Amino acid sequence: MGKLPAELLQRLFGKYLDADPRVIVGPQVGEDAAVLDMGDRYLVATTDPITFATDDMGWYALHVNANDLAVRGATPRWFLCTVLLPEGKSREAEVEKLFAEVSLACQSVGVCLAPSCPAPCSGKWPRTSS
Numbered sequence: 001m002g003k004l005p006a007e008l009l010q011r012l013f014g015k016y017l018d019a020d021p022r023v024i025v026g027p028q029v030g031e032d033a034a035v036l037d038m039g040d041r042y043l044v045a046t047t048d049p050i051t052f053a054t055d056d057m058g059w060y061a062l063h064v065n066a067n068d069l070a071v072r073g074a075t076p077r078w079f080l081c082t083v084l085l086p087e088g089k090s091r092e093a094e095v096e097k098l099f100a101e102v103s104l105a106c107q108s109v110g111v112c113l114a115p116s117c118p119a120p121c122s123g124k125w126p127r128t129s130s
Contacts, residue, residue, distance in 0.1 A: 006030075025072075032068040044074035047082070058101025066109055078114040079106055 004012075006029045013027045020026075024042065025035035033046040046068040050061045066076040081102055085095065106113045 033072045033074070035072065044069050044072045047080070049082075056101060058098050058103075059105045062102060062105035062109070062111065066111065076109060076111050079111050080114050 010029045013029075017027055022037040023034065024037055025031055025033070027034070032048055033044050036043045036045065046065050048065050048068050050057060050064060053060045061081060062079055065079060069076045079102070083095075083098065102113060105111075
């Protein structure tokens with residue numbers, strides 16, 4: 001389906017998301033970052049996926065997400081990078097290049113690459129065992 005139509009997305013937000021008083025700015029069409037009340041300060045967070053980029057993917061991934069925070073007046077501090085790679089089609093050299101791009105992009109804006117887990121993407125929703 002790709003990117004959802006704005007009307008559908010807003011309807012789904014209204015129907016399935018629970019209200020939380022600590023969510024100052026929550027999911028809504030046109031908002032790319034959430035603002036969360038952490039008590040003595042606010043946390044601004046985003047997870048904006050990157051699609052259709054073939055060159056400089058690491059740079060785009062970091063800068064698109066950092067921009068989402070900056071437009072809210074927040075200073076980016078950490079970057080949680082989720083990488084979904086085609087199973088059996090990703091070569092080690094390409095993955096290393098991507099990590100190097102992300103690392104350099106983080107350094108360029110003073111952001112720490114926070115731990116996350118790259119995983120192969122088989123086209124199926126990840127499942128966990130009980």
